[in-house]
Amino acid sequence: MFVKQLSVFVENKQGALSDVVALLSENGINMRAISIADTQDFGVLRMIVQDCEKAKAVLKAEKVIVAVNExxxxxxxxxxxxxxxxxxxxxxxxxxxxxxxxxxxxxxxxxxxxxxxxxxxxxxxxxxxxxxxxxxxxxxxxxx
CATH class of the missing domain: 3.30.2130.10 (VC0802-like)
Structure with a gap:
């Protein structure tokens, strides 16, 4: 009934978003939907991806703060x-x-x-x- 969404905390600095997206791309993870909301210091990147568990593992391995939400x-x-x-x-x-x-x-x-x-x-x-x-x-x- 629910779908899994990744919520990734991204530092609000040049290249940070690009780095996260590149990391997923390099690991063959396809994004279905994406949204970002920002504050002065960081952004919350919300994504629906094809393989949520793999994406979470890849991001965590690179010390990216990530959570899975329904x-x-x-x-x-x-x-x-x-x-x-x-x-x-x-x-x-x-x-x-x-x-x-x-x-x-x-x-x-x-x-x-x-x-x-x-x-x-x-x-x-x-x-x-x-x-x-x-x-x-x-x-x-x-x-x-």
Whole structure:
């Protein structure tokens, strides 16, 4: 029901992001989605990758601070209002979205994938399922 996301703490200096991405590339790890939020001193790089455990091991071996979090991946029609519907369902159910990012699904040209972390992922997934809003599994993301 949930997908694994890497959260990597990257120093906010020239080349730091490039180094992390190069490390993954050199080890054959493909990124499916990426988002970065910054502060003055560091950034939090959030990624969905094809082999999360391998990526975590590679990064830890290089002393990179990394954590694995569970997030909800939602399939949306690529049309106006689709995201609004999801957010209304969550808000109406008392669930707050802490952060989210999206990417176009290359397999299903008419759909997008929204990755989100909620205050209660279990409740968020349940609310979306009740409304027949499709969730994307780890296996489906790995197959993209």
């Amino acid at each position: 997030v909800v991946a939602v399939e949306l029609a690529d049309k106006p209002g689709a995201l609004s519907e999801v957010l209304k369902v969550l808000s109406g159910g008392g669930v707050n979205v802490e952060y989210m990012y999206a990417f176009v699904n290359p397999v299903k040209q008419s759909s997008a994938c929204v990755v989100l972390r909620a205050t209660d992922n279990e409740k968020a997934a349940g609310l979306l399922k009740e409304r027949n809003i499709p969730l994307i599994s780890q296996e489906e993301l790995d197959a993209i």
